[in-house]
Amino acid sequence: DTAVSQTPKYLVTQMGNDKSIKCEQNLGHDTMYWYKQDSKKFLKIMFSYNNKELIINETVPNRFSPKSPDKAHLNLHINSLELGDSAVYFCASSQEAGLLTGELFFGEGSRLTVL
Amino acid sequence: AQSVTQPDIHITVSEGASLELRCNYSYGATPYLFWYVQSPGQGLQLLLKYFSGDTLVQGIKGFEAEFKRSQSSFNLRKPSVHWSDAAEYFCAVGARAAGNKLTFGGGTRVLVKP
Numbered sequence: 001d002t003a004v005s006q007t008p009k010y011l012v013t014q015m016g017n018d019k020s021i022k023c024e025q026n027l028g029h030d031t032m033y034w035y036k037q038d039s040k041k042f043l044k045i046m047f048s049y050n051n052k053e054l055i056i057n058e059t060v061p062n063r064f065s066p067k068s069p070d071k072a073h074l075n076l077h078i079n080s081l082e083l084g085d086s087a088v089y090f091c092a093s094s095q096e097a098g099l100l101t102g103e104l105f106f107g108e109g110s111r112l113t114v115l
Numbered sequence: 116a117q118s119v120t121q122p123d124i125h126i127t128v129s130e131g132a133s134l135e136l137r138c139n140y141s142y143g144a145t146p147y148l149f150w151y152v153q154s155p156g157q158g159l160q161l162l163l164k165y166f167s168g169d170t171l172v173q174g175i176k177g178f179e180a181e182f183k184r185s186q187s188s189f190n191l192r193k194p195s196v197h198w199s200d201a202a203e204y205f206c207a208v209g210a211r212a213a214g215n216k217l218t219f220g221g222g223t224r225v226l227v228k229p
Binding site: 044103 | 158161203
């Protein structure tokens with residue numbers, strides 16, 4: 001069983017479109033995250049949810065809207081896609097919002113290409 | 116604000132040789148430090164972590180790292196590299212005071228020569 005699963009794995013779309021990426025974890029973790037990895041492999045946190053509540057919201061355009069229907073799911077919706085949104089988006093989860101366990105479990109990533 | 120620097124963008128080593136990846140961090144207090152590995156097309160996997168105590172920490176796959184407060188460093192080492200160690204390696208720093216966020220370095224790509 002995959003611990004953190006994301007869909008779709010690949011997404012190619014036109015500028016201006018709206019798209020969603022879904023994430024599910026079956027680890028029973030309380031906290032989930034979205035990270036963006038750009039073409040230079042630089043990883044940056046976008047959002048974090050703890051038990052469906054938003055706890056980290058970095059400086060991300062409001063075209064990006066996360067949604068957590070329950071603590072096992074964290075989806076990312078992107079409106080009006082731009083070329084600069086092309087990246088690999090990683091979902092991750094951890095046992096608690098704190099860092100005592102220190103371990104994030106990552107999904108395999110969703111590669112978004114905006115044409 | 117916390118930050119992480121990995122000075123080496125890529126490193127090439129021969130199989131069986133030793134490997135050391137550098138990581139320098141910036142943070143006012145004692146940070147939580149991590150090393151993750153990313154194999155091609157995969158997500159990141161935790162290799163090891165340091166919170167406190169013994170400054171030499173052991174991780175999975177034969178890796179170890181040493182925390183040196185005086186140098187603000189947390190370098191990753193492996194005595195003998197295997198071809199399967201070819202991957203991207205990320206150092207990360209976290210701190211409760213920083214909102215429990217993990218900040219990643221830019222990564223070091225490791226290539227292994229036969």
